[in-house]
Amino acid sequence: MAKIKLKDLVKNYDKVEVLHHVEGEFQDGEFIVIVGPSGCGKSTLLRMVAGLETVTSGEIFIGDKLVNDLEPADRDIAMVFQNYALYPHMTVRQNMAYGLKIRKISAFEIDRRVNEAADILEIRDYLDRKPRQLSGGQRQRVAMGRAIVRDPQVFLFDEPLSNLDAKLRVQMRLEIKKLQRKLGVTSIYVTHDQVEAMTLGDRLMVLNGGYVEQFGTPIDLYDKPASVFVAGFIGSPAMNFVPTELKNGKVALPGGTTIDVASKGAGEVVLGIRPEHLVANDKGAIEIEAEMFEQLGANTLVHGHLKGTTHPFVASVPGHVSNESGTVMRFDAPKEQVHLFDKSTEKRLED
Amino acid sequence: MLKRVHFSKTWLPFLLVAPQIIITLIFFIWPASQAVYQSFLIEDAFGLSTEFVWFENFEYLLADEIYLQSFGRTLFFSAAVAFLSMSLALILAAFADRVVRGATTYRTLLIWPYAVAPVLAGALWVFMFNPTLGIFPYFLEFVGVDWNHYLNGSQAMGLVIMAAAWKQIAYNFLFYLAAMQSIPKSIIEAGAIDGARPMRRFWTLVFPLVSPTTFFLLVINAVYAFFDTFGIIHAVTQGGPANSTTILVYKVFNDGFVGLDLGGSAAQSVILMLLVIVMTFIQFRYVENKVQY
Numbered sequence: 001m002a003k004i005k006l007k008d009l010v011k012n013y014d015k016v017e018v019l020h021h022v023e024g025e026f027q028d029g030e031f032i033v034i035v036g037p038s039g040c041g042k043s044t045l046l047r048m049v050a051g052l053e054t055v056t057s058g059e060i061f062i063g064d065k066l067v068n069d070l071e072p073a074d075r076d077i078a079m080v081f082q083n084y085a086l087y088p089h090m091t092v093r094q095n096m097a098y099g100l101k102i103r104k105i106s107a108f109e110i111d112r113r114v115n116e117a118a119d120i121l122e123i124r125d126y127l128d129r130k131p132r133q134l135s136g137g138q139r140q141r142v143a144m145g146r147a148i149v150r151d152p153q154v155f156l157f158d159e160p161l162s163n164l165d166a167k168l169r170v171q172m173r174l175e176i177k178k179l180q181r182k183l184g185v186t187s188i189y190v191t192h193d194q195v196e197a198m199t200l201g202d203r204l205m206v207l208n209g210g211y212v213e214q215f216g217t218p219i220d221l222y223d224k225p226a227s228v229f230v231a232g233f234i235g236s237p238a239m240n241f242v243p244t245e246l247k248n249g250k251v252a253l254p255g256g257t258t259i260d261v262a263s264k265g266a267g268e269v270v271l272g273i274r275p276e277h278l279v280a281n282d283k284g285a286i287e288i289e290a291e292m293f294e295q296l297g298a299n300t301l302v303h304g305h306l307k308g309t310t311h312p313f314v315a316s317v318p319g320h321v322s323n324e325s326g327t328v329m330r331f332d333a334p335k336e337q338v339h340l341f342d343k344s345t346e347k348r349l350e351d
Numbered sequence: 352m353l354k355r356v357h358f359s360k361t362w363l364p365f366l367l368v369a370p371q372i373i374i375t376l377i378f379f380i381w382p383a384s385q386a387v388y389q390s391f392l393i394e395d396a397f398g399l400s401t402e403f404v405w406f407e408n409f410e411y412l413l414a415d416e417i418y419l420q421s422f423g424r425t426l427f428f429s430a431a432v433a434f435l436s437m438s439l440a441l442i443l444a445a446f447a448d449r450v451v452r453g454a455t456t457y458r459t460l461l462i463w464p465y466a467v468a469p470v471l472a473g474a475l476w477v478f479m480f481n482p483t484l485g486i487f488p489y490f491l492e493f494v495g496v497d498w499n500h501y502l503n504g505s506q507a508m509g510l511v512i513m514a515a516a517w518k519q520i521a522y523n524f525l526f527y528l529a530a531m532q533s534i535p536k537s538i539i540e541a542g543a544i545d546g547a548r549p550m551r552r553f554w555t556l557v558f559p560l561v562s563p564t565t566f567f568l569l570v571i572n573a574v575y576a577f578f579d580t581f582g583i584i585h586a587v588t589q590g591g592p593a594n595s596t597t598i599l600v601y602k603v604f605n606d607g608f609v610g611l612d613l614g615g616s617a618a619q620s621v622i623l624m625l626l627v628i629v630m631t632f633i634q635f636r637y638v639e640n641k642v643q644y
Contacts, residue, residue, distance in 0.1 A: 052540050073546040085537035089559045098555075099545030150545070 002063035002076075002153040002186055003028050004049065009058035011044055011210075018044060019210045021058070026203075029184045031177070033201030035191055037233075040207040042190045043158055049188060050156050051075050062154060073102075078147035079156040082163065084139045086131040086146070092118075093127040096146050117145045120179070137168045144176070148183065155180070155187040161196065173199060194234055198222075206230050228346040231272050231339055237301060240313050242271045243343060251340070254309040257285040261338050263349055270346070272339035275301065275316040284332035288313050293322050302329060383624065389617035408618035417594065418602070418619070425598040428512060429576035436516035437568055440523030441561075445553060447524070448531045458528065465521035469579065473586025476514040500588065504595030507588045511596050514587055515580045523568050530564040531557060570634040574627065599623055 004026040011019040019041045026032045034042045047053040049060055051072035060067050067075050078099075087095050093114055100110045118124045121141045131139055140160065147155055157176070161169045177200055180187050191197055197204050198218045206213040206221065206229070214226040218234075225231035231239045244251045246269045250258040261271075276299075278286065287307035294301040300321040305312050307328055315331055323329070340349040390408055394401045412418050447457050464472070480500060482488050488498035500507040534557065542552045581600050584590060590597035590605055597605065600623065607616025 050540075050544060052543070072540075072544045073548070077544060079541070079544050081537045081541060083535060083537055085535065085541040087538060087541070087556060089562075098542075098547075102546040102551065146541075146545075 003061070004032075004154065004186060004188070005059075005061040006045075006049075007059040007061070009045070009048065009060065010056045011041070011048060011053065012056040017056075017210065019048075022207075022212055024205060024212070024215060026186060026188070029186055031180050031187045031189065031200060031202045032205060033189045033191060033197040033203075034205045034207060035194060035197035035201075035233075036207035036213075038192055041210040042192075042207050045207070046156055046158055046188060046190045049154075050077060050079050075154075076152050077154045077156055078150045078152040079158065080143045080147050080160045082159045084131075084143040084160075084163075086139060086142055088131055091128050091130055092123065092134070092142050092145075095131070095142060096149050099146065099150050113149045113151075114145075117149045120148070121145050136164050137172065140164060140172055144179070148179070153186065155185050157187065157189040159191055160189075162191075162193070169196075176200065194236065198234065204234075206233060208233075224348065225272075225339065226348050228270055228272070228341045231341070231348075235274055237275050237314050237316065239272045239274050239339070242306065242311055242313075244269060244271050246340065246349075253285060253306065254311065255287050255307050257287070259285045259333055259338065260335050261340060262335055263340050265349060268343035269349060270341040270343055272341060273333045274337065275314040277337040278315040278317075278331040278333055280315075280317055280329065281332040282330055284330040286313075286331040286333060288315060288329050288331065290323055290327050290329055291325050295320060295322070304329075386617045386620050386624070389613055390621045391614075392617075393614045404614070408614045409622075412615060412618055412622070421594070421597050421599055421602050424508075424595075425577065425600075428508070428515075428580075428596075428598050429573050431512045432515045432519065432576040432580070433569060433572035435512065436519040437523050437565070437572060439516070440520045440527050440568075441565075443520070443524050444527035444531055445557065447528055461524050462521050464518055465525075467518065469518065469582030470586045472518045473514055473583040476510060476517075476583075477587050480510055500592075502592055504592055507592060507596050511580070511584055511587050514583050515576060518583070519572060519575055523572070526564050526568055527561060530561040534560050566637070567634070570630055574630055577630075578623070578627065 004024075006022050006024040009019060009022040010017060022045060024032075034045060036042045044053055048055055049062075051067065051070060055068050062075055062077070087098065090098065096114045096117060097110050100113065105113075114127070115124070118127055121144055123138065123141050123145060126134060126138060126142075131142065134142065140163075143160070160176070161172055164172060173196060176189075189196075189200055191200075201218055203215065203217055204221055205215045208229045214221055214230045221230055221234045225234060225239075228241065232241070242253065244253065245267070246261065246263060247266050249260060249262075249264055251261055251269065251271050252258050273286075288302060288304045289307050290302050290304040292303040294303065299316050299318050302315040302317060302321065303312070304314075315329070341347060342349055391403055391405055392401050393404050393407065443461060447454065447461065450457055467475075479485050480487050480498065482499040482501060485498075491498045498506060500510045538556060538560075539552055542556050547555065577598075578600055580598065581604065584596055584598065584601045585604075588596040590601045599619065603616050603619045603623065606612045606619065610616075
């Protein structure tokens with residue numbers, strides 16, 4: 001069990017800087033999710049912690065130990081890869097025992113640990129099979145088993161669920177969460193899936209283009225996104241954005257109406273409203289010309305655009321709603337659920 | 352399943368494969384059948400009289416001590432060539448696989464020897480090891496080795512083994528490198544995280560994972576050493592001194608075209624033919640099925 005500390009971490013490939021001064025402190029036993037679109041540097045960051053990529057500058061601490069120049073073997077970590085990376089020529093048992101054998105642990109102890117891990121993950125019946133005889137979900141479990149028998153200080157997960165089908169993914173997501181709670185091992189989990197990130201993480205680090213956009217609890221990120229990027233990335237369907245002007249505690253909408261906001265400032269802003277925060281109201285200020293209705297059962301997504309403009313706008317309404325295409329629907333947005341961002345910096349404007 | 356394409360005229364497919372079949376018949380099947388027929392004959396050196404003797408040539412061969420010695424020598428030669436060229440190729444491939452910068456240059460340079468004709472490869476080694484002119488005998492003299500492969504049989508054997516192995520390294524290297532590059536990187540990384548150092552990763556992960564390639568190359572190299580090394584032997588030692596480098600394929604040539612014992616030579620080539628059939632069978636039978644993980 002250990003804390004992890006990233007200090008001013010920079011990664012260059014040749015002359016291109018791909019990670020820019022990343023800072024972060026992960027507590028003992030915390031489940032940290034690093035999330036971002038593909039190419040944002042999240043896997044690179046994870047691989048730097050693992051020791052599979054060199055550090056250009058900055059420091060990585062695991063526990064109190066500076067690990068920058070340590071081999072992966074000496075960092076006391078275990079990693080679950082996207083393609084599982086099981087050793088194809090070894091049985092499940094040998095796969096799990098490989099790392100223990102190298103550490104010269106007694107055969108008796110190896111046997112005990114492998115059986116224990118197999119029981120936790122319910123893979124006891126497959127111990128003598130080769131990986132190619134297993135299904136995707138079973139391989140996933142074996143990869144987890146190989147990580148937990150080592151009893152490391154840190155677990156690293158590199159998009160471990162992205163090769164599974166949707167149903168299995170939800171199931172394994174829960175199991176990973178439960179397992180991590182039970183073992184209490186500090187974990188770093190990389191994913192591009194924001195639902196996975198929200199459900200798994202104690203805290204989320206949102207990366208974009210090699211910069212940390214925001215680092216906080218899932219609810220923090222949802223309620224108070226620090227930038228337009230985070231606001232658009234977290235939450236599904238994505239937040240609606242309208243560029244507009246802030247004056248006297250009100251923002252003007254393209255249709256001519258205004259809505260009240262909490263901020264007292266003035267200037268060019270980007271207005272952000274989540275689809276699920278729109279409240280249907282016949283006298284509401286937000287007029288949406290509906291084009292499509294997506295019935296999700298519990299609620300309906302109204303896809304359309306702001307009346308008189310081409311700004312796309314989505315609203316989520318409870319229950320079943322269906323109207324002609326072109327119908328104008330009116331909504332209100334509660335003051336406290338309206339987000340404002342500076343137009344030039346795209347950073348959140350505090351109330 | 353692929354759909355069959357139906358041609359309306361039935362002669363077209365036959366016409367299309369005809370060139371290949373004609374070439375095979377003229378250059379492979381016909382000479383092979385001639386060799387089989389010839390192996391049952393005894394002919395005098397001038398071709399004036401011929402006698403059909405059934406298996407007498409074979410009986411004579413299998414009782415001939417020189418032939419049996421050549422058989423043993425060929426086995427030794429093949430094993431040495433295969434082992435030397437495969438192990439060196441494996442080491443080179445393991446290093447080339449780790450090279451990041453200039454990898455293509457290394458690879459290209461390492462493949463070059465394969466493009467050299469056997470006789471030329473032999474000639475290179477002859478020049479390098481010529482007892483009077485060569486550079487290596489000159490250096491060897493400093494460490495007290497008297498190199499003369501024209502007189503010393505084991506030195507001659509060593510030289511042809513080196514020359515034959517050198518030429519085959521490139522081929523083996525190519526296959527080993529391809530095999531290593533098809534191992535997912537994450538498997539090696541998983542090994543590193545599990546605590547295995549590079550040497551251990553090589554022996555416990557890379558080597559087992561390229562084992563199908565090893566088996567394939569074993570057969571290929573055996574066939575190479577048995578049959579394709581004629582040019583090298585001919586250029587370097589001509590089978591000498593005192594037959595110490597006369598392997599089976601060279602003996603076929605020597606007995607037939609120098610010694611003019613056509614029947615005996617044909618019988619030897621029939622035996623070689625059977626050997627190559629057996630090896631091919633082994634390869635097809637086991638390469639696909641036996642070595643797997």
